[in-house]
Amino acid sequence: MKNFNYIQPKSLKEASDILKKKPHEAMLYAGGTDALGLMKQDIIKPEEVVNLKSVPGLNYISYTNGKGLRIGALTELAEIAENPVISEKYPILRHAALAVASPQLRNLGTIAGNLCQRPRCWYYREEFNCLRKGGDMCYAFDGQNKYHCVIGGGPCFIVHPSDLAVVLLALDAKLTVFGDRKTRTVQLKDFFVSPGDDYQHENNLKAGEIITEIQIPELPQDAKSAFVKFRERGVWDFAVVSVGAVIRKEGSKVISGKLAFGGVAPIPWMDESLNAKLPGVALSEEPVAQLVSEILKKAEPLSKNAYKVPLVRNLTKRLLLEL
Amino acid sequence: MARKIVKSRYYGDEGLIETMAEVPVDKLKAWGPDAELKVVGKPVSRLDGYEKVTGKAAFTFDVSLPRMTYAKILRSMVPHAKIRSIDTSEAEDLPGVLKILTHKNCPVIPWHWGTTVLFDTEVRYQGDEVACVVAESMQIAEDALSLIKVDYEILPFVSDPSEAMKAEAPKVHAWGNIIDGKPSLYSRGDVEKGFQDSDVIFEDTYSTQVVVHNPTEAHCSVVSWDGDKLTVWDSTQALFGVRDAIAKSLSMPASKVRVIKKFMGGGFGGKLEAGKYSVIAALISKEIGRPVRIALDRKEMNLSVGNRPDSVQKLKAGAKKDGTLLALSHYSFGNVGAYPNDADCSWPLRTLYKCPNVRTEEYSVLTNLGRARAYRAPGHVQGTFAFESMMDDLAEKLGLDPLELRRKNYTEIDPVSNRPYTSKLILDAYQKGSEAIGWKEKRKPAGSEKGRFRRGIGMASQIWWGGGGPPAYATIKLNEDASLHVMAGTQDLGTGTYTFLAQIASEVLELPIEKIQVTIGDTETCPYCSLSGGSMTAPSVSPAVRDASEQMKRKLISAAGAILETSESNVKYSAGKMSRLDDPAKIISISEVIEKLDEKMIVTTGAREANPEGYEINTFGAQFAEVEVDTDTGKVRVIKVVAAHDIGRVLNQKTLFNQLHGGIIQGIGYALMEERVVDTYTGKVLTTNIHDYKIPTIMETPQIEVIIVSSGDLLISNTGVKGVGEPAIIPTAAAIANAVYNATGVRIKSLPITADKVLMALSEKN
Missing domain, CATH: 3.30.365.10 (Aldehyde oxidase/xanthine dehydrogenase, molybdopterin binding domain)
Known part of the structure; x- marks a missing residue:
């Protein structure tokens, strides 16, 4: 790890100004569970480490009846998993938070940090000068790509590692972003960036911008939600694939809903045309089997990850039938 | 006690070992199956348990000496290259850097049977040693590594063995692949x-795939010179092997090298050899006149210190x-x-x-x-x-x-040598193991299960040597306060050696285990024992301790006879007290005997007896696995493993369970998830940390039932012990693979049996 200056800003403005002044040298540090690993492996070598935790007022969970949930950027995943309001109103969020990493990591990792974590691609993490690190090729494309994307890839073939992003996408969440002395609001679905547009960044935060809050709209009374994360190891493992579903139904029929997927694409994946087919689907074996066969229809698996397509379809089918 | 020199023949980790060994002339009668033992075989808690759970136990990794310095190795980032030049000037200028060793300033020390040297000018894999920096701190040493400039002439490489076997393949060594x-x-x-x-x-x-040992404790050494004498604290399974290899590398007498290893966080065979790092640290330490600590990081451990080779069979x-x-x-x-x-x-x-x-x-x-x-x-x-x-x-x-x-x-006859086995109870293992898993009642025809979750049962047999043999010695010292000190040049890998050595002395001399101190892991103060591999430690060393203890008992009886003015045959020994059989009131304690002798202590040395002529000694067993396959995902969950083994006498039930549980969990890792993944385009390893290299956790750990079908092998030694470290892991993967087949009707023929393989095989079948 390279030596660095450790900066403890007292305000968002102060933090943002440093980040803006030194867009390449300064790094924002929240829980540090990912940042520290990146620094130790010399994947990033910041000169200034800006500790966001010295800025007060970014750790909260606030629910307003009829309006929804607001979560401060620095709220730890363990707090989300333990919060009684979240457990009652947004159980899917609790479920996703609990599925992350290990208890120790959940005690440190924050919700905004989880959305902003860097890819787990082993070519990115090891000593390969890959596209995302400024090199000129994606080693995964013709290489060991069992864990890589089956859709939306090229020229880089990562998957986005966040579990929370999948359920927040299905929950139609928004982010509040501070930067340039003002705030902006961005829909989560517009936050992530495909490698086709920019293969060195996973989101559209500009230099000096900081996520301050995650907003989740009120769910209708009749909404049902569920999340499933498939991982190879029972704990401390990233998703091979994951599925989040938020569905309104009447009787056994879907009125409306959203499905979101992790582990399949370089961004948390939502297919609007698929979701458009949800209304009217009866939640029974045949129609659900028909629906899930539409999932990842345009997938282009790499040499070692074709299994992800049936895996996602099987998991989604089970999830919908058990809603 | 009279001794003689014999040819000793036994199987270790690498196969047959033939050597000369000093053994007792007269063999002690082995403890029979009916022997009423009070301490041996019982679930005695580890002597070092308190130190370990409180963090007091100092592992090699924890050794810290005054004025200690820190070493870090620069390793090749490419799989095959010639080093054109190395420029260390910038690194040397970094404040706090004390010494940098490269091929340019290091003596030529042959390594790996002369196929390379300590710092070669040709690197042959990602991880090969290029240079070593010693500095005032670990941070400085690491910083210095990044300032060393190496100019490589890249050579063609090969990483796939089926490619490497072809005549036109790039040569790893000039003499062939x-x-x-x-x-x-x-x-x-x-x-x-x-x-x-x-x-x-x-x-x-x-x-099968390549898997990496990944013990908890890193490979590490701390070295310190005192004049021409070198002390090496090393995390090793082979004290004397490390001593001799270092002495030879440095062209110094082995008697001037002392190797110490008190506690260890696992080895699994990866620490049976001396490491280059120990020799490098010793060379630099001598030059700078300060102790050097060298500890490998997880990446180095996944690249450079061994693995289980893959196989195509x-x-x-x-x-x-x-x-x-x-x-x-x-x-x-x-x-x-x-x-x-x-x-x-x-x-x-x-x-x-x-x-x-x-x-x-x-x-x-x-x-x-x-x-x-x-x-x-x-x-x-x-x-x-x-x-x-x-x-x-x-x-x-x-x-x-x-x-x-x-x-x-x-x-019942070894099919290779045509010699009979000293004991073979595999049929009992089949019987008891199959009953415990419910073979008859629960096992259905392969692939007959329907539904999402499908259960199946499978089994596999186990054979391994694990009989141990001479030479192995133990010296015991009985003190005036009736405390006992056992010394043996063996090592505890975390498997419980400290405890079972004390148990044996406690059993024979009827002394409380709290009064027994054990010193092992020191080449200078302890008599020779062989390395700890091949499941040999307990079968080799336990009989030597019993021999020494029985000799001690006879000495005490002899002394008591002299003091109580009667013949030895008229003296009864009981729990540290000697009394006249004809006059039980005439009684004398150990303390009184030693005081009278004016020797302050009584010392005996015992030896492992010769293995019986004309027999093969092997461990046997069978493991039975019940698994559940999720047909939606392909994921295999192991529900239960029954491990039924013939391993001779059990010395300690608790540490026996530890060994079997550990081996089975490691076997589950091998069966289902562990794999070193290599990028064949660049020849570099992708799994150099223990997140990407997936080791099982408690979530993967099934119910484990251990059944020992043996009660002591009367032919092999006075304790009748065979080893258990390796038998524990041998049949696990096969039993799981057979259970997966039984559950699904799908045969996965390549390890690890990961979800993607099962899912794709299931969809092909349908």
Whole structure:
């Protein structure tokens, strides 16, 4: 790890100004569970480490009846998993938070940090000068790509590692972003960036911008939600694939809903045309089997990850039938 | 006690060991199956348990000396290159850097049987040593590494053993890519005729992956010179091997090198050899006149300190309709990495069952990857997976119950040497193990389960040497306060050596275990014992401690006879007190005897007796696994493992369970998730941390039931102990693979059995 200056800003403005002044040298540090690993492996070598935790007022969970949930950027995943309001109103969020990493990591990792974590691609993490690190090729494309994307890839073939992003996408969440002395609001679905547009960044935060809050709209009374994360190891493992579903139904029929997927694409994946087919689907074996066969229809698996397509379809089918 | 020198023959981790050894002339009578032992075999808690759970125990990794410095090795980032030049000037200028060693300023010290040197000018795998920096702190040493400039002339490389075997493949060494330039061959009988006479032939190809030991404690050394004497604290399984290798490398007498290892966080075979790092640290330490600590990081451990070689095994079996095996053939190759080792794995096929006609042909192939080393039952784990998978396939083809096929081919004679076994209780293991798993009641025909979650039961047999043998010595010292000190040059890998040595002395001398102190892991103060590998520690060392303890008892009786003015035969020994049989009121304690002797202590040294002539000593067993396969995802969950083994006498029930549980969990990792993944385009390893290299957690740990079917082997030694470290892991993967087949009707022939393989195989089947 390279030596660095450790900066403890007292305000968002102060933090943002440093980040803006030194867009390449300064790094924002929240829980540090990912940042520290990146620094130790010399994947990033910041000169200034800006500790966001010295800025007060970014750790909260606030629910307003009829309006929804607001979560401060620095709220730890363990707090989300333990919060009684979240457990009652947004159980899917609790479920996703609990599925992350290990208890120790959940005690440190924050919700905004989880959305902003860097890819787990082993070519990115090891000593390969890959596209995302400024090199000129994606080693995964013709290489060991069992864990890589089956859709939306090229020229880089990562998957986005966040579990929370999948359920927040299905929950139609928004982010509040501070930067340039003002705030902006961005829909989560517009936050992530495909490698086709920019293969060195996973989101559209500009230099000096900081996520301050995650907003989740009120769910209708009749909404049902569920999340499933498939991982190879029972704990401390990233998703091979994951599925989040938020569905309104009447009787056994879907009125409306959203499905979101992790582990399949370089961004948390939502297919609007698929979701458009949800209304009217009866939640029974045949129609659900028909629906899930539409999932990842345009997938282009790499040499070692074709299994992800049936895996996602099987998991989604089970999830919908058990809603 | 009279001793003699004999030829000693036993099997270690790497196969047959033949040596000369000093052994007692008269053998002590072995503890029989009915021996009423009070301490041995009981669930005695570890003597070092308190120190370990409170964090007080100092492992090699924790050793800290005054004025200690820190070393870090620069390793090759490419799989194959010649070093054109190294520029260390910038690194040397970094404040706090004390010394940098490279091929330019390091003496030429041969390594790996002369196939390379300490710092070679040609690097042959990602991780090969290029330079070493010693600095005032770890941070400075690491910073300095990044300032060293190496100019490489990149050479062609090969990472796939099947490619490396081809004539046109890039050469890892000028002399070729196949060890000895030829396969290792074995045959008995007439295999072709055996196949011709068979009613049923089955053949298939099975493969296994490279796995890495990844012990909790890193490979590490702390070295310190005092004049011309070198002390090395090392995390090792082989004290004397490390001592001798370092002494030879530094051209100094072995008597001037002292190796110490008190506690250890695992080795699994990866710490049976001296590391280059220890020698490098010693060289630099001498030059700078300060102690040097060198500890490898997790990445180095995944690249540079060994692994279990992979294997591709083509097997063929011929049998009569009733299941009698007539012929077996085995062709295999495995990747040993950049420096010599062997990847042979046919031993289970040669010896598990009676079969008159057998042929094996095995290639150990060099590639530009980290070198293989012994890893917990080397060869047997790979070989058992393939062979016992095939036995199940054969049983299916013959329409026989898999257990019946195995029973049918049972042998009491070792099929290779034609010698009888000292004991073989594998039939009991089949019986008790199958009852415990519910073989008859619960096991259904393969693939008959329906629904999302499908359960299945499978089993596999185990054979391994594990008998140990001489030379091994233990010295015991009885003090005036009736406390006892046991000293033996063996080592505790975390397996409980400290505790069982004390138990044996406690048993014989009837002294409370709290009064017994054990010193092991020191080449200077302890008599010689062999390395701790091959499941040999307990079977080799425990009889020496019993011998020393029995000698001590006789000395005490002799002294008491003299003091109480009677013959030795008129003295009764009981719990540290000697009394006259004819006058029990005349009684004397250990303290009184030693005071009268005016010797302050009584010392005896015991030795491991010779192994019996004309026999083979082996451990046996069978493991039974129940699994549940999720057909939605392909994920395999192990529900239960029953481990039924013949391992001679149990010394300590608690540490025995530890060893078996650990081996089975490691076997589950091997079966289901662990794999070193290599990018074949660049020859670099992708799994250099223990997140990407997936080791099982408690979430993968099933219910484990241990059944020991043996109660002490009367022929091998006075304690009747065989080893258990390696038997524990040998059949696990095969039992799981057979259970997966039973659950799904799908045979996964390559390890690890990951969800993606199962899911794709299931969808192909449907």
